[in-house]
Amino acid sequence: MTDATVNPSAPEPAPAGVDSEVGRLRTVMLHRPGPELQRLTPRNNDKLLFDGVPWVSRAQDEHDAFADALRGRGVEVVYLTELLAETLAEPEARDIAIETALTDLDLGETLRLYLRGFLGDATPEDLTIYLTSGIRNDEVRGGFGLVTKLLAFDDFLVDPLPNLLFTRDSSVWVRDRVAITSLAMPARKRETQLTELIYRHHPRFAASPRILGHHFEHVEGGDVLLLAPGVIAVGVGERTTPAGAERFARQVFESGLAETVLAVPIAQERATMHLDTVCTMVDVDKVVMYPNVADTLTAYAVTRRADSDPAGLELEVAEPEPFLVAAAKAMQLDTLHQIDTGLDPVTAEREQWDDGNNTLALAPRLAVAYERNDGTNSRLEAAGIEVIRIAGSELGSGRGGPRCMSCPIARDPAH
Numbered sequence: 271m272t273d274a275t276v277n278p279s280a281p282e283p284a285p286a287g288v289d290s291e292v293g294r295l296r297t298v299m300l301h302r303p304g305p306e307l308q309r310l311t312p313r314n315n316d317k318l319l320f321d322g323v324p325w326v327s328r329a330q331d332e333h334d335a336f337a338d339a340l341r342g343r344g345v346e347v348v349y350l351t352e353l354l355a356e357t358l359a360e361p362e363a364r365d366i367a368i369e370t371a372l373t374d375l376d377l378g379e380t381l382r383l384y385l386r387g388f389l390g391d392a393t394p395e396d397l398t399i400y401l402t403s404g405i406r407n408d409e410v411r412g413g414f415g416l417v418t419k420l421l422a423f424d425d426f427l428v429d430p431l432p433n434l435l436f437t438r439d440s441s442v443w444v445r446d447r448v449a450i451t452s453l454a455m456p457a458r459k460r461e462t463q464l465t466e467l468i469y470r471h472h473p474r475f476a477a478s479p480r481i482l483g484h485h486f487e488h489v490e491g492g493d494v495l496l497l498a499p500g501v502i503a504v505g506v507g508e509r510t511t512p513a514g515a516e517r518f519a520r521q522v523f524e525s526g527l528a529e530t531v532l533a534v535p536i537a538q539e540r541a542t543m544h545l546d547t548v549c550t551m552v553d554v555d556k557v558v559m560y561p562n563v564a565d566t567l568t569a570y571a572v573t574r575r576a577d578s579d580p581a582g583l584e585l586e587v588a589e590p591e592p593f594l595v596a597a598a599k600a601m602q603l604d605t606l607h608q609i610d611t612g613l614d615p616v617t618a619e620r621e622q623w624d625d626g627n628n629t630l631a632l633a634p635r636l637a638v639a640y641e642r643n644d645g646t647n648s649r650l651e652a653a654g655i656e657v658i659r660i661a662g663s664e665l666g667s668g669r670g671g672p673r674c675m676s677c678p679i680a681r682d683p684a685h
């Protein structure tokens with residue numbers, strides 16, 4: 271069990287639930303980067319969605335400092351791999367995990383049979399490592415046959431998950447429900463098999479209702495911004511598809527989790543892979559925004575038709591409006607204030623690339639940001655935001671900042 275559940279003197283964890291981006295953060299799920307990062311090479315890093323080959327021990331130090339900064343502000347940090355190992359102690363969860371990891375058609379029956387037995391004998395902790403770091407062809411000690419001979423020594427039989435670090439994308443809490451997302455890129459697909467397993471089988475979450483699922487249309491957590499209770503923006507671009515945004519809207523309306531979903535088209539480019547790469551919230555009425563897209567960013571407000579039959583929910587889709595205008599209207603604010611990344615278009619472009627926009631709010635006007643983005647951080651401070659700076663030279667090589675690296679599980683209500 272997690273420290274909080276075995277230590278009788280530890281405070282009760284806050285009840286799971288998140289209704290905004292800025293309510294005081296109580297519990298967050300992180301993944302400390304581990305041996306899965308050692309799998310990255312100059313030959314596979316593009317496919318595995320990293321822009322380089324990180325120095326792993328330094329990335330771990332940076333991540334530990336990030337977790338300490340959160341704990342220092344009273345946030346309970348839970349680790350994905352600890353939850354997974356605890357989940358895998360349950361035989362049913364373990365069987366599902368092994369079967370889903372072995373569905374790859376490239377494996378063949380000889381290796382599959384061997385690996386089923388090998389993984390079946392592993393401890394929950396070792397199984398967690400195999401499921402997250404993957405298994406290479408030259409690492410197996412049995413199941414030898416045609417497939418072993420013809421695959422390269424460094425081909426993966428079970429793919430590693432170096433992007434597990436970005437816990438934001440593989441699940442997202444909306445009020446008291448957790449949405450299991452469906453990741454678009456092949457390198458990340460297996461991540462949500464693991465988060466779904468945790469939320470279904472871990473005793474801490476088994477009673478929490480779930481929405482979406484890893485086998486549905488693509489929705490990634492980095493595209494989902496809880497602008498205010500009942501108002502959710504969903505980026506639609508390289509990752510979340512229009513159909514994913516539509517399913518998300520239907521489910522949050524059906525479950526009474528929101529009244530308005532703003533579908534926000536974003537350029538289908540690596541630099542803007544998720545909405546949270548160009549815009550994050552730092553106060554109830556303030557966002558840090560990439561100015562080079564601010565003027566062109568639009569939103570389609572999606573609501574439930576007032577006269578829609580409960581059995582066949584119909585959606586009303588408004589004409590597009592400028593994003594900040596549509597957001598302020600849905601949030602019932604006069605203005606949603608914009609703090610720009612950087613001081614000029616080139617600084618803004620550099621700092622957007624280095625995740626200057628990707629802040630994690632711990633409370634209104636208190637945010638964690640990468641230290642390297644001097645221009646953006648100064649602008650945030652000038653606007654009254656306290657910035658907790660963390661190092662991210664190695665973590666950033668996966669192109670994700672403090673928001674991407676965190677999945678809030680409990681926040682105080684925003685109002």
Ligand SMILES: NC(=O)NCCC[C@H](N)C(=O)O
Pocket residue numbers: 318319320433436438439455458491492493543544546547668669670671673674
């Ligand atoms: N929300 C985010 O923007 N997450 C960052 C994900 C980075 C990861 N290397 C990816 O390409 O999916």
